[in-house]
Amino acid sequence: xATIYEVSKLAGVSLATVSRVMNNTGNVxxxxxxxxxxxxxxxxxxxxxxxxxxxxxxxxxxxxxxxELHGPIFGALVSSIEKELREAGKIAIFACGHSDAAKxxxxxxxxxxxxxxxxxxxxxxxxxxxxxxLHDDPATPLVxxxxxxxxxxTACINLDNTLGGQVATRAMIxxxxxxxxxxxxxxxxxxxxxxxxxxxxxxLEASIDVDGRLVVEGDYHEQGGARAMRExxxxxxxxxxxxxxxxxxxxxxMDVIRSRGLEIPGDxxxxxxxxxxxxxxxxxxxxxxxxxxxxxxxMAARWVLKNVYGARDLTIQNRFTPQLVYRDSAGVAPx
Amino acid sequence: xATIYEVSKLAGVSLATVSRVMNNTGNVxxxxxxxxxxxxxxxxxxxxxxxxxxxxxxxxxxxxxxxELHGPIFGALVSSIEKELREAGKIAIFACGHSDAAKxxxxxxxxxxxxxxxxxxxxxxxxxxxxxxLHDDPATPLVxxxxxxxxxxTACINLDNTLGGQVATRAMIxxxxxxxxxxxxxxxxxxxxxxxxxxxxxxLEASIDVDGRLVVEGDYHEQGGARAMRExxxxxxxxxxxxxxxxxxxxxxMDVIRSRGLEIPGDxxxxxxxxxxxxxxxxxxxxxxxxxxxxxxxMAARWVLKNVYGARDLTIQNRFTPQLVYRDSAGVAPx
DNA sequence: AGCTAATATGAAAGCGCTTACATCATTCCG
DNA sequence: CGGAATGATGTAAGCGCTTTCATATTAGCT
Numbered sequence: 043x044a045t046i047y048e049v050s051k052l053a054g055v056s057l058a059t060v061s062r063v064m065n066n067t068g069n070v071x072x073x074x075x076x077x078x079x080x081x082x083x084x085x086x087x088x089x090x091x092x093x094x095x096x097x098x099x100x101x102x103x104x105x106x107x108x109x110e111l112h113g114p115i116f117g118a119l120v121s122s123i124e125k126e127l128r129e130a131g132k133i134a135i136f137a138c139g140h141s142d143a144a145k146x147x148x149x150x151x152x153x154x155x156x157x158x159x160x161x162x163x164x165x166x167x168x169x170x171x172x173x174x175x176l177h178d179d180p181a182t183p184l185v186x187x188x189x190x191x192x193x194x195x196t197a198c199i200n201l202d203n204t205l206g207g208q209v210a211t212r213a214m215i216x217x218x219x220x221x222x223x224x225x226x227x228x229x230x231x232x233x234x235x236x237x238x239x240x241x242x243x244x245x246l247e248a249s250i251d252v253d254g255r256l257v258v259e260g261d262y263h264e265q266g267g268a269r270a271m272r273e274x275x276x277x278x279x280x281x282x283x284x285x286x287x288x289x290x291x292x293x294x295x296m297d298v299i300r301s302r303g304l305e306i307p308g309d310x311x312x313x314x315x316x317x318x319x320x321x322x323x324x325x326x327x328x329x330x331x332x333x334x335x336x337x338x339x340x341m342a343a344r345w346v347l348k349n350v351y352g353a354r355d356l357t358i359q360n361r362f363t364p365q366l367v368y369r370d371s372a373g374v375a376p377x
Numbered sequence: 378x379a380t381i382y383e384v385s386k387l388a389g390v391s392l393a394t395v396s397r398v399m400n401n402t403g404n405v406x407x408x409x410x411x412x413x414x415x416x417x418x419x420x421x422x423x424x425x426x427x428x429x430x431x432x433x434x435x436x437x438x439x440x441x442x443x444x445e446l447h448g449p450i451f452g453a454l455v456s457s458i459e460k461e462l463r464e465a466g467k468i469a470i471f472a473c474g475h476s477d478a479a480k481x482x483x484x485x486x487x488x489x490x491x492x493x494x495x496x497x498x499x500x501x502x503x504x505x506x507x508x509x510x511l512h513d514d515p516a517t518p519l520v521x522x523x524x525x526x527x528x529x530x531t532a533c534i535n536l537d538n539t540l541g542g543q544v545a546t547r548a549m550i551x552x553x554x555x556x557x558x559x560x561x562x563x564x565x566x567x568x569x570x571x572x573x574x575x576x577x578x579x580x581l582e583a584s585i586d587v588d589g590r591l592v593v594e595g596d597y598h599e600q601g602g603a604r605a606m607r608e609x610x611x612x613x614x615x616x617x618x619x620x621x622x623x624x625x626x627x628x629x630x631m632d633v634i635r636s637r638g639l640e641i642p643g644d645x646x647x648x649x650x651x652x653x654x655x656x657x658x659x660x661x662x663x664x665x666x667x668x669x670x671x672x673x674x675x676m677a678a679r680w681v682l683k684n685v686y687g688a689r690d691l692t693i694q695n696r697f698t699p700q701l702v703y704r705d706s707a708g709v710a711p712x
Numbered sequence: 713a714g715c716t717a718a719t720a721t722g723a724a725a726g727c728g729c730t731t732a733c734a735t736c737a738t739t740c741c742g
Numbered sequence: 743c744g745g746a747a748t749g750a751t752g753t754a755a756g757c758g759c760t761t762t763c764a765t766a767t768t769a770g771c772t
Contacts, residue, residue, distance in 0.1 A: 043489075043516060045728055056752045061730060068731090069749050091490045092427045092436065093728035096757045101427065111456035112654075114449075121446035124473050133487065136471055138459050152468065154378075155426045181378060264658070293658040300660070323599070323628040325635070325660035380758055391722045396760060403761095404719050428758035431727045 044085035053081035064089060091133075095157060103133045104160045104346050105153030105182075107146065109167065111138045114289075114318035115335055119164060119187070122336040126343035132159075132351070143167040154182055160350040162342045164188055166231055185345045187338060188233060199342050199360055203233045206331040206364035207240020208247075210285045210313045213329075213366055215248045218375035219283040219311060223256040225270040225295060227287040234262070237287045237315060255279045260291045267291025271298035282310060282375045289314035289321050289330055296324060296371075307373030317367050326370035334362055379420035388416035399424060426468075430492060438468045439495045439681050440488030440517075442481065444502065446473045449624075449653035450670055454499060454522070457671040461678035467494075467686070478502035489517055495685040497677045499523055501566055520680045522673060523568060534677050534695055538568045541666040541699035542575020543582075545620045545648045548664075548701050550583045553710035554618040554646060558591040560605040560630060562622040569597070572622045572650060590614045595626045602626025606633035617645060617710045624649035624656050624665055631659060631706075642708030652702050661705035669697055 050060045055074060062068040063078045070078075081087075095101040106123055108116050124134045137153055139146030146165045153161060161184035163173070170191045176184055177194045185197045214222050224241045227234025238257070245252050258273045260266035267286060271294065274284065286292040292314035299310050306312050306326055314321060314330035321328040341362075347353040385395045390409060397403045398413045405413075416422075430436040441458055443451050459469045472488055474481030481500045488496060496519035498508070505526045511519055512529040520532045549557050559576045562569025573592070580587050593608050595601035602621060606629065609619065621627040627649035634645050641647055641661055649656060649665035656663040676697075682688040 047728075057729080058731075058753080059751060062751090065730085069751090071750060074750080088486060088490045090431070090492060090728050091487075092430045092492055093757090094730075095427045096425070096431055096727090096759085097729040097731080099730090099757065111459055112452035114452075117447035117449075117452040121473065124446055124471070125475070128473075133491075134471070136459070136469070138456065138463075140460070151423060152426075155423045156468075157425060157427055293655070296658075296660075320628070320655040320658060323631075323655060323659055325631075382758075392759080393722060393724095393761080394720085397721090400760080404721090406720060409720080425758050428727090429760075431729085431757090432759040432761080434727065434760090 043090075044087040046087075046089070049078065049081045049085055049087050052085060053078045101133075101157045101159055102131070103135050103156060103158045104162060104343075104350075105150075105156065105158035106134050106136045106162045106164075107139060107149050107153060108136065108164045109139045109141045109146065111136070114320065115316065115333070116164070118319075118335045119339040122339035123162060123343045126340045127346070130343075130347050130351070130353070132347070139165055139167060141167055143169075147172075150176070158182065160184065160346045162187065162346065183346070183350050185342050185349075187342055190232075195360065196358075197345070199338050199345065199362075201233075201333055201338070201362045201364055203236035203364075204240040204243065206315060206333075207237035207285075207287075208244040209240070209364060209366050210315065210331050211241045211244035212247070213313065213368075213372060214283040214285060214311060215244060215250070217283075217311065217372060220250055220375070221253075221256065221279075221281040221283070222250075223258075223274050223281040223284040225258055225260045225267055225274070225284060225286045225291050227260060227262045227291075229259055231262075234287055241285060253279065256281055260287065262288050262290060264290045264294035267294030268298050269294075271295040275302065283312070283372070284310060285313040285315075287315055289316045289318045289328060292321075292328055292330070292371075293324060296328075306371055309376060311372040311375070313366075313372050321367075322369060324371070329369045329372040330367050331364045332367050333364060338362055378425075379422040381422075381424070384413065384416045384420055384422050387420060388413045436468075436492045436494055437466065438470050438491060438493045439497060439678075439685075440485075440491065440493035441469050441471045441497045441499075442474060442484050442488060443471065443499045444474045444476045444481065446471070449655065450651065450668070451499070453654075453670045454674040457674035458497060458678045461675045462681070465678075465682050465686070465688070467682070474500055474502060476502055478504075482507075485511070493517065495519060495681045497522065497681065518681070518685050520677050520684075522677055525567075531693075531695065532680070534673050534680065534693075534697075536568075536668060536673070536697045536699055538571035538699075539575040539578065541650060541668075542572035542620070542622075543579045544575070544699060544701050545650065545666050546576045546579035547582070548648065548703075548707060549618040549620060549646060550579060550585070552618075552646065552707060555585055555710070556588075556591065556614070556616040556618070557585075558593075558609050558616040558619040560593055560595045560602055560609070560619060560621045560626050562595060562597045562626075564594055566597075569622055576620060588614065591616055595622065597623050597625060599625045599629035602629030603633050604629075606630040610637065618647070618707070619645060620648045620650075622650055624651045624653045624663060627656075627663055627665070627706075628659060631663075641706055644711060646707040646710070648701075648707050656702075657704060659706070664704045664707040665702050666699045667702050668699065673697055 050057050062070050063075050127134045137149035139149050164187040190200050226238045258270040260270040314328045317330040317332040321330045344356045348356040385392050398410050462469045472484030474484050499522040525535050561573045593605040595605040649663045652665040652667040656665045679691045683691040
């Protein structure tokens with residue numbers, strides 16, 4: 043592969059001049075510029091990104107660390123970040139923590155070894171303290187998605203999860219339901235706790251007693267949702283609606299409900315959370331709290347563009363408001 | 378951030394020695410090694426990946442180019458590649474072409490600018506010729522997923538799409554169906570054509586006439602599937618089964634079938650293709666041809682490990698055989 | 713002891729680029 | 743017309759690492 047040196051030779055100029063035309067920096071006469079560009083084309087020259095970063099002490103790369111790479115949430119997230127960054131001429135480099143604290147740390151180390159200019163994190167295994175520590179190190183600016191950490195709130199982009207839970211349950215109440223079950227996410231996840239809080243808040247708001255027997259903890263996966271649903275039936279406390287802390291669990295629950303010969307929403311109404319792409323493929327189409335993951339990813343990218351690359355005219359929205367997407371799985375309470 | 382120089386000073390050795398202990402290359406006495414490791418720890422030293430690649434002329438990075446980053450297929454693909462590579466100490470760098478030939482080319486350029494040691498491609502917009510050209514350039518070895526290109530077949534990892542289509546339709550035939558509709562993918566995609574070929578083959582095999590009116594072209598998306606399904610009904614040619622060239626279109630078709638008051642599989646049997654994660658969330662659970670995307674991604678990673686990094690004891694499987702996953706959406710033909 | 717062959721270490725030349733600084737023409741103006 | 747801006751280009755010193763080659767030390771043998 044051709045180097046800058048060969049280009050300079052072919053164009054009959056110095057290295058510095060070639061560098062100048064590449065970077066549009068300094069003054070170069072039109073004639074020289076053309077000659078250089080011509081030489082580049084002729085040699086099919088591509089600058090070596092590594093050498094460039096090394097010399098310039100700036101990589102134009104931003105590191106994206108996610109806990110998983112598959113799954114509906116992360117695909118959309120990663121895709122939107124990549125798009126926004128790419129349009130600004132920056133490169134996204136991904137690492138994936140496989141939901142494990144050690145691997146997430148390792149991923150971050152790797153990215154910092156790549157000398158990324160900034161870090162976008164969507165991790166759950168790492169503690170607030172650790173993130174704060176990273177945040178306080180000025181070497182690599184970072185923005186955290188789906189976290190709300192005191193001390194770095196301007197660098198957090200998150201969803202009002204509590205409100206989301208509240209909105210879901212409130213919708214059920216508005217439909218006349220009074221006995222509303224809740225399938226929660228794993229309680230060691232902050233967002234799961236917040237979503238449940240929202241549920242409780244809505245209940246309180248409507249002066250409905252919170253019955254612990256109507257809440258069961260799931261795992262954010264289909265199987266956990268199914269298990270939770272069975273548990274709910276086994277407890278023998280009547281209910282006419284169930285709100286799930288995410289769509290996967292709703293899918294599992296749906297299956298169990300149907301297998302008991304009950305109709306959705308005729309006998310039991312169901313609401314999910316996240317509004318993943320396939321929520322509308324379910325039958326009946328799943329009513330769900332929208333998690334505007336693409337917008338949030340885009341916002342994270344903008345945060346970096348603004349705070350690291352000095353882009354102007356970008357306003358940052360740290361907190362997003364979830365909205366309920368009405369479909370067919372939630373209906374009026376049976377009389 | 379500490380550099381190798383500071384480490385060498387703290388440890389009281391030369392740069393070369395530090396480099397040797399980092400890379401486990403050459404002979405270093407136990408005492409020196411310990412001292413260096415100690416110094417590294419003390420300084421929290423992380424080698425600069427850029428500098429290292431530049432000097433070593435090897436980046437330990439492999440570039441992954443996919444047409445999309447979201448979607449069930451790509452999430453799984455990218456995730457499995459990343460995992461396999463990471464375990465071997467290599468880094469995956471992604472670029473995303475947004476299904477556009479120009480952007481896909483650009484992505485490849487970017488990756489080659491990053492001096493990746495190899496390229497794994499899952500693209501559809503780029504022509505065979507272009508890929509062949511890349512393949513013939515020894516600078517960056519490459520392996521193509523989901524392609525079957527004469528002249529570089531050892532560097533192609535693909536699914537026997539024809540067989541997949543055949544298996545699906547054959548299953549319908551075995552269930553007693555004789556009038557089988559087919560919702561195809563976009564005909565300018567090779568895999569879509571192959572899947573359709575398989576369908577025809579199965580029909581022929583069972584001496585069933587191929588009726589053009591029972592085939593309609595979709596777009597691999599839900600809406601296209603729905604549209605195609607409506608078209609099929611409108612054509613007024615009776616059928617008792619429909620096989621779809623992918624699951625998304627099957628989801629769309631399912632919806633339309635149901636909206637006509639027909640039962641699946643009571644009135645109409647349905648089979649999808651790809652067996653995406655949410656295929657089993659559909660109701661009824663979708664019978665689908667499995668696309669072993671994770672295995673194929675892993676294989677691509679291994680190809681690189683073997684052919685580029687010289688890993689031994691890895692056998693490469695270029696062609697994968699699809700298998701039908703039986704669920705609930707296909708049943709015996711109504712009498 | 714005398715010599716060879718490991719073994720352990722350091723010096724220094726790059727890898728391909730950026731960028732401060734120096735240099736040389738021009739141009740402009742009082 | 744002299745000197746200060748201004749513009750166009752080149753020189754060279756790194757960026758943080760790897761790697762060859764040379765050198766120094768030690769062990770192993772006769």
